[in-house]
Amino acid sequence: MQITLLEMLWLFVLFSLSGWLLEFFFRSFRRKRLVNPGFLKGPWLPIYGICAVLFVLSKTHLQESYILLKILAYLSTTTGLELINFSDVYLQVINFIIKCIVYLCIATGLEFFTGYLFDRMFHIQFWDYSNERYRIKNYVCLKYSLCWLALALGFEYILTPVSFSVFYKLPSNVIKVIIITVAEIILIDFIYRMIQAIRAKRKENPAVTNQQPMDRLLEFADIIKPLYEHPDVARLAKYKHHRETSRLDHSMEVAWLSYVIAKKMSLDYQAVIRGAILHDLFFYDWLSEGPRFHGLRHPRISLKNAGKVTNLSNIEIDIIKKHMWPLTPMPPRYPESWIVCFVDTYCTVKEYVLVLKKVYEE
Ligand SMILES: [Fe+2]
Ligand SMILES: [Fe+2]
Numbered sequence: 001m002q003i004t005l006l007e008m009l010w011l012f013v014l015f016s017l018s019g020w021l022l023e024f025f026f027r028s029f030r031r032k033r034l035v036n037p038g039f040l041k042g043p044w045l046p047i048y049g050i051c052a053v054l055f056v057l058s059k060t061h062l063q064e065s066y067i068l069l070k071i072l073a074y075l076s077t078t079t080g081l082e083l084i085n086f087s088d089v090y091l092q093v094i095n096f097i098i099k100c101i102v103y104l105c106i107a108t109g110l111e112f113f114t115g116y117l118f119d120r121m122f123h124i125q126f127w128d129y130s131n132e133r134y135r136i137k138n139y140v141c142l143k144y145s146l147c148w149l150a151l152a153l154g155f156e157y158i159l160t161p162v163s164f165s166v167f168y169k170l171p172s173n174v175i176k177v178i179i180i181t182v183a184e185i186i187l188i189d190f191i192y193r194m195i196q197a198i199r200a201k202r203k204e205n206p207a208v209t210n211q212q213p214m215d216r217l218l219e220f221a222d223i224i225k226p227l228y229e230h231p232d233v234a235r236l237a238k239y240k241h242h243r244e245t246s247r248l249d250h251s252m253e254v255a256w257l258s259y260v261i262a263k264k265m266s267l268d269y270q271a272v273i274r275g276a277i278l279h280d281l282f283f284y285d286w287l288s289e290g291p292r293f294h295g296l297r298h299p300r301i302s303l304k305n306a307g308k309v310t311n312l313s314n315i316e317i318d319i320i321k322k323h324m325w326p327l328t329p330m331p332p333r334y335p336e337s338w339i340v341c342f343v344d345t346y347c348t349v350k351e352y353v354l355v356l357k358k359v360y361e362e
Pocket of ligand 2: 344
């Protein structure tokens with residue numbers, strides 16, 4: 001079953017509203033007073049809407065993909081398993097288990113990501129599982145993840161068919177206008193609240209808000225100086241990195257841009273600067289020498305070299321080790337690492353564009 005954009009928006013809007021109602025009653029009942037459960041002004045919780053869309057997309061994909069057939073084909077060629085009769089019931093059970101795992105990953109992943117991001121960036125905690133057992137930080141716990149799984153299954157077998165039957169009964173033009181309007185209002189509400197949260201965060205730290213460009217430059221220089229002056233880091237000036245730029249210049253630019261972004265987002269900018277200046281700390285011309293699969297291996301080489309230069313924090317280690325994601329499979333763990341990863345990609349593209357421009361002009 002292919003799902004259209006309008007159907008996705010319908011699910012998003014409907015379940016953002018339903019999710020808000022669910023949490024409103026649940027939290028108000030527990031605290032014995034009326035509680036707005038969301039971050040936004042309006043009666044919607046987009047995390048529920050996003051989850052609903054992801055559930056339907058994953059279900060559609062699981063149905064259409066041949067993953068199950070591939071697994072069974074493999075099993076049937078395995079010695080000792082040829083005689084197993086993969087009956088319909090057996091297939092359905094496997095399919096159901098795969099689906100549950102996918103639903104669990106989507107709901108728990110989204111819950112962790114949202115909780116972690118808002119806590120780190122704005123120090124806002126929407127929920128606190130510190131009293132629960134089997135939890136990761138205070139953002140997700142086994143008990144609620146199983147509740148989300150039950151909700152996801154209820155969503156698939158009851159709520160989705162009901163919601164789509166309502167959708168198809170309503171006059172298409174009217175429903176189209178309503179869905180798009182509400183989705184736009186949710187988006188505006190989200191942007192408005194994000195701006196408010198960023199402003200509030202800046203007010204908490206006026207030194208950051210009122211910082212002049214020169215002060216910023218001096219602060220950057222202060223942090224980077226001990227590393228910049230280290231002989232191993234200074235050696236990077238000898239190597240061309242992306243044809244024209246030296247590896248030291250590339251690392252400095254990545255460090256500066258990452259610092260500006262991290263500072264604006266009130267993140268650990270010292271770790272960002274230190275991680276970024278060391279992220280490409282390897283001593284060979286990767287175009288003509290060095291190990292095979294340089295793209296995959298140089299983050300670990302850089303990390304080893306960086307460890308000889310200075311003591312590294314967990315964030316700095318993560319920045320260096322994962323700056324080539326998605327080439328290295330594990331995604332960055334901290335927002336600081338994501339910033340350096342994106343800025344590094346941006347600087348690399350920019351440096352190659354400059355090379356192409358030069359070649360073209362010649
Ligand atoms: Fe790199
Ligand atoms: Fe780089």
